[in-house]
Amino acid sequence: MALNISSDLVPQVINDYNAYTEDDLLIGLADEVTLPKIKNKTTSVSGMGIAGEVDSPVPGQFESMEATLNWNTMYSYATKMMNPNKNIQITLRAAMQNDNKNGGYTYKGLRVVLGGRPKELDPGKLKRADTMGSTTTLEVTRYLMEVDGTTVIDIDKFAGRYYVDGEDMRAEINALI
Template sequence: MKITNKTIQYKLKATDTTGNLVVIDDNSDLQLPSIEKLTDTIKGAGIMGEIDMPTYGQIGSMTFTVNNRADTAQYPMLSRPGEIKFEVIWVVDLFDSSNSKIGIQQNKVFMSAVNKTYDMGKIEVNAGADGSSEYEVYYLRKIIDGKEVLLIDKFNYKYAVNGVDYMANIRTALQ
């Protein structure tokens, strides 16, 4: 059994104003999107109480947050209107209990998003600025050790987990 432990290191890249992916330095941490399904409460005959039932394949707002120590020239550039593409790569250490070895696991997330907020932070003597930027994500692709494990493409109606596209039958039904 492989047991993942903790993040060893990560790198954030984003598209600049010319569309090139560049490394975004000096961030303190990243909050990846949470995938929350849209729901509706059902109740009535045959149901004891209520069920907050997710609507099949419908995903709520997905937010990506970049927290930074200082407001460098990179962060105002990432507050611009329009699409910004992100690439997050991180490595975690893992323990393989079957042979008592320690190794690593590579994770990658690719996102397309638009900027929602840009907080320049605070100015205080002998302290970091602690600013942040928040983005609305509409495309997300996660790869672990070279294998795609998650794909959400809201504009093309795709939601695939480990190669199974759960929205294929919906796209077919809508033709």
């Protein structure tokens, strides 16, 4: 099911959001989250009849995906996330604010699920009357994004799953292997 975007709405900002564990416990205090960049693996193709090289994407194959969570201070969940023997799942739930062109606001829900393993913990700094600026970096193997309940991105590297707007990008490939 494709995402329906009204021409009467002007997307503006993330009004607010929260972060949750895989057990649906609010962990909050994530000041900012840098979502993973989705970058296809590519291969360089050249040969007779091709005027130069073409950097060709390989559908369903991705480069490393990282997410960075910025914390106000260090606390127990940030350090628990560094257990290399445990997969981590973080769910972010946000309210996206839109101008409805009639002078009012409407809101759409955004849900992002990030799953993977810890890569890095930067405890930050200590400064009187200031946040620590701690960060946790995850190697993301599971990436799900929903807007108002509609799945727009669904990647699971270990399950060989890759959907965009509900369409299985690997259907033909998976049918052959």
